[in-house]
Structure formats: structure tokens, C-alpha cells
Amino acid sequence: MNKMKMQGVVAAVLLSTSAVAMAAEPDAAEGKKVYTTICQGCHMPDAKGAVGAGRYPALANNPKLAAKQYPMMMIVNGSRAMPSFARMLAPDEIAAAVNYVRTHFGNHYPDVLTTAEVKAVLPQKSDYERH
Amino acid sequence: MSSKQIPTLSRRELLAMIGTVAGSAVSYRAMASMGLIEESTYNGPVKLEGSPKGASVLILGSGIAGMVSAMELRNAGYKVKVLEYNNRAGGRNWSIRGGDVYTELGGFTQKCEFDKGLYINPGPWRLPYNHHGILDYCRRLGVALEPFVQLNYNAYVHNTQAFDGKPQRYREIAADWSGQVAELFSKVTKQKKLDELMSAHDQEALLESLRSWGALDRNLKYVPGRESSNRRGYEKPPGGGLDAAPIYSKDFIDLPDILHSGLWSAIGTAEAFYHQTSIFQPVGGMGRIGEAFGRELADVIQYNSKVVKIHQDNDKVAVTYVDPKTGGNPRTVTADYCLCTIPLSVLSQIELNVSPQMQAAINAVPYSASVKVGLQFKRRFWEQDEHIYGGITYTDMPIGNIGYPNTDYFKSGKGVVLGAYVHGRNAFEWTAMSPAERVRTAVELGSKIHPQYKDEFENGVAVGWHRVPWTLGCAGSWSEEARAQHYENLCQIDNRFLVAGEHASYIPAWQEGAVTSAIDAITRLHHKVVNS
Incomplete structure (x- = not known):
């Protein structure tokens, strides 16, 4: 356990160092990874969303992404068909995903969401019931 | 609980008395009424007595909840119609x-x-x-x-990080785990470490039960022999004829290895109430159930109907639906009541006029x-x-x-x-x-x-x-907070509208949740109709 904690600390230090070094394009690779392995399940690989009995909104060319807090709060809290990812994704993954969609798919918002900003809004929630 | 309190008749003692005096059937009913036996919430085919006075109910969704509702309400004399997004009945009941x-x-x-x-x-x-x-x-x-x-x-039970990633037979893990735990517990008992917790008389019975549970030998050891092989299997099982004597299995898996492998978690999984034989x-x-319901209700289900708006007033409910493929050809159908089984992930996106409390509940359940x-x-x-x-x-x-x-x-x-x-x-x-x-x-x-x-x-x-285009998720995923805040609001009758489905149950993702939710919903609706 102690060993694992130590590794975690080392990893965190390395991460923060590399984040400073790569300030020009923070965590773009991480953002792409989160998007393609999680988000595109619903929002689709082209970020154009989908329509069935209900719909998943397009993230491509979406003016609602102008404020970085909006996608952050959607990911953290969820809403309607969108589950909360507060317990599933790490804060740096959430920040990376937000920064990725706000700079791809026809979106060009240069301001960056930081991991600290995500941590500040993470709720203390209990697990969902198992079934 | 301390044993030095003033003696009163405990629930258990009372039941023992009832059992002795009146026999086990009475005892069973007494236990049920005292909440010691969890009776099913399903008590046979629902009886909706009294006239619905020509009332009509529009049911949204032909999954299990929708079709249970349609069948029972039709039997009770209601005019029913079901709108379904898909071109088949069953919903998530599907093969x-x-x-x-x-x-x-x-x-x-x-x-x-x-x-x-x-x-x-x-x-x-x-x-x-x-x-x-x-x-x-x-x-x-x-x-x-x-x-x-x-x-x-x-x-098999399998952990990539244990036993060099080799799958293990459940039988061997289960037998070696319970055998060694039982032996350990026997040892502790014989070392008098339970003396403060149990009487000597109880400890004797405990040891006998551990012997049986763990497949221990007469010395309370889990060792190669008839008892252990009878659980975990043989190195060479007994057969017939010459050279047929069994060879007992002796390569037991060490308890610490089992404990650290986590493979014991499969034992608990198998013991769960909903996993017990039969x-x-x-x-x-599984789709055969939905298909059978669909045949039964062939004349009341309208397929290929995507609901886009639900509007109720003091006289009726009007539901607007379109063609799911084109989004065109809007039509509106009205009824006295609407029972909606559409998953909340979808319903939360449909225009609907209900109380803010119910709408908040509909919006609060992720899938x-x-x-x-x-x-x-x-x-x-x-x-x-x-x-x-x-x-x-x-x-x-x-x-x-x-x-x-x-x-x-x-x-x-x-x-x-x-x-x-x-x-x-x-x-x-x-x-x-x-x-x-x-x-x-x-x-x-x-x-x-x-x-x-x-x-x-x-x-x-x-x-x-x-x-999946018609659910946008697997099943309603409640948290404790959401239950406390929203569950009762979700299950209310809002003027002429109410919901049913696995999402309106305490056993989400199970079809039983859909059935019991539907029966509860139509029973309350019927009560309202008969008494209106």
C-alpha cells in the first residue's frame, strides 16, 4: 500500500512537471484518449451526436462550449441522459476532455480548464446502487 | 446485547412458542406478519375490481412494464392503446x-x-x-x-494477477477456501479463544458444523482424504473394475494465495438472493417473453411511433408522436390517462407538463x-x-x-x-x-x-x-441521495400521468422491477379512476 502511494506521488509530480513543460498544448493526448475511449460512445467519433428515441447532443460547433464551466459541470454532475463521471474519471481526465472538445471538432476556445478547477467542484457522492 | 437485562419475551422466543402451540403454518404467517420473512411483493394476478367507467389509458412503451399494464388494464375493462418506438414488442426483453x-x-x-x-x-x-x-x-x-x-x-474464476494468470476451477477455490477457513476457525475454538463469546456447549456444536461445512476430517483438519476430495475433486476419481481405487487430491491451494487472489469474491456472488438455485x-x-406479450396485445400496440410531446389538462392527455426514421408525420392521440414506461434517459428529453418535483425526479436518474x-x-x-x-x-x-x-x-x-x-x-x-x-x-x-x-x-x-437508440443506457442507476430526494416524487400520479418501469422500482435492471412497478402503478391508477 505504501509503495502504491509512493508511486502515486511520483506520478503526480511527473505529471505536474510535464504539464508545465507542455504549457503550449496541455494534455492534448490525454484529452484525445478520454474522448475516444469514453465520450465518443454517445457523442460519436465525429462529435456530431446522435438521434434515436432521445438524443445525444453534438459537441461539434457547439456554442454552449464557450464557457469552460458548462462542459465541466455536465461531466461532473451529469444531466438527464448524461451520467455523472465524477467518480469514474480523474480530475485531470475531466479537464483534459473538456480542453480537447473545446479545441477540436470546429470549436476554438483557447482558455484552459485546470485540474484544480475540476477538483474544486467535485461532489462527495455515494456510489450508485449495484444491480 | 447484554444477557443481564430484565428478561422479556424476545421476538424469537415468542415465535418459538407460537410454533410449538399452533404448528408451523401459523408460525410462518406470524413470522411474515412480523417482518421476519420477506414476502414477494407480487401476490398473484392483480385484481382490479370495480368499473373503469369507460376510461381510456394510453401506454407509452411496449417493454415488460408497458405490456403488463396494457394486458391487465384491458382485462379490467379499460380502453388501452400502446405506442412503441421499435417495430417489435419487448423493449430490453430482447434476443x-x-x-x-x-x-x-x-x-x-x-x-x-x-x-x-x-x-x-x-x-x-x-x-x-x-x-x-x-x-x-x-x-x-x-x-x-x-x-x-x-x-x-x-x-473458472480468473484473476490476471493471481496464479500466473491461469484460470482456476471454482470448485477447487471454493473447497480449499472453506476447508482451510473452517480448519483455522476450529483451531481457534480449540485453543479456547472463543470462551468469552460462546458456551462450551455451543462451541461443540460449532465445531461439528465447521467439520461439515469445511469438509474436515475427524480431527478437524482439511487434509487429503475422502472428505476433501468429495468437495474439490480427486486426483484420480473412483471407478469400476481393476485399478479403480480413488487417489485423493493433495495439491491444495494455500489459503493466503486464495485470499490474495480475490477469487473468493465469486463465492459471494453465487450466494446472492437473485443468483440462488433455481x-x-x-x-x-429471453425475447420469447416480449414476443408472447406482443402476440397477446397485437391489436393494441402501434409500432414505429416516437413520442415527442406529452401534454395533459383537466380533461385528457394528448401525446404527439412521429415516425422514428424520418421524424415526420406528426400525429396526436388522446386518452383519459397516460401511463409512461419510456426510460427516463429518453423521457427527460420529451416535452411534458408535470409538477416540478416529478420533472426533477425524471431528470435525476442516470443510466x-x-x-x-x-x-x-x-x-x-x-x-x-x-x-x-x-x-x-x-x-x-x-x-x-x-x-x-x-x-x-x-x-x-x-x-x-x-x-x-x-x-x-x-x-x-x-x-x-x-x-x-x-x-x-x-x-x-x-x-x-x-x-x-x-x-x-x-x-x-x-x-x-x-x-441502443430507444434506451440510451442499460438501466436506471439510483444513488442513495437520488432515492431519498426523488423516488417518491417519481412514483406519484401527476393529475393524469404516471410512470412505471424498472426505473420506478428498488430492483432496477431486473424485469421483476418492471412487473411490480407496473402492477403498483395500475393499481393506484385504478383506485383513482374508480373513486373519481
């Missing part, structure tokens, strides 16, 4: 069979290439004996059932992620090579399970296994893959348990529930 074509959100289309008679249940796949409601509808609709094997002692499945696929993959193999190698007949192998790999077919045993020819049943974050990741990628990954991971996969695999089908 994909050879020849079926399924297109998920994003336009990914799969044509199932399974052989005739082979299928996969992308949604529910088992019917516990204690789910009296859904089982009773199977009985009433003539849906034939067969056993579902939940616990197969000869199937469990059933419909012959020919869990789940992915199932069916794989067709050229032969039933799990039976032929490994003597696994039905049941489930559990693994810590993202596939979660390998579910073997609980039917057609010993048959030559092809077979379909559930190659993955993915949950949690893994399920979101698998949903983000294309169907072909999910199948490919299931084959790759499954081959670490069954090397035969690589040679025998033919084709597969994969369903990621967040890409």
Missing part, C-alpha cells in the same frame, strides 16, 4: 438471433450471422425463482422455461453502462474439452464473464457464448468502440481463458447499451 439486423446510434449496423436456433440476450438473461411476478406472466403466456445455470463448480431462462431466448457480446464458435469446446455445461466463468478482465449456453448440452455443431458482460468504466470504453472492435477484443481476452477461441471463433454480435 438477437441469426439473420437479425441491428443498427445502433451512430449508424453502426450489424447483421447477426449465428446459426439457426442460436441467440444472445443483450439485456436480461435470467429469471430468479423469487421473481414471482415475471415468472407468473411466463406461466400465463405459455412461455416455456428451462434452468439457467448460475453457479457451475467446474467453470433460476430460469425462456427456451429459445448505467453495460455491454454484452455474443460469440459463435464452430464447436462447443467448453463442453467437449473442459466439461463445462452452462454457467458462468468470472474474470477480472474487462469482459467480466464468459456465459456458457444453458441449453442444447452435448449437441454437435456450433454454439454461442456470452463472450463479455461489461460493467462500469469498462462498459463506457467498450461502448466507445465499434461493434467489430468489441467482438475482436472479447475474442482476444477470452482466449486467455479458453485458448480454443482463436481456432474456433466464427462471428459475433455486440450491444453497448448507451448506443
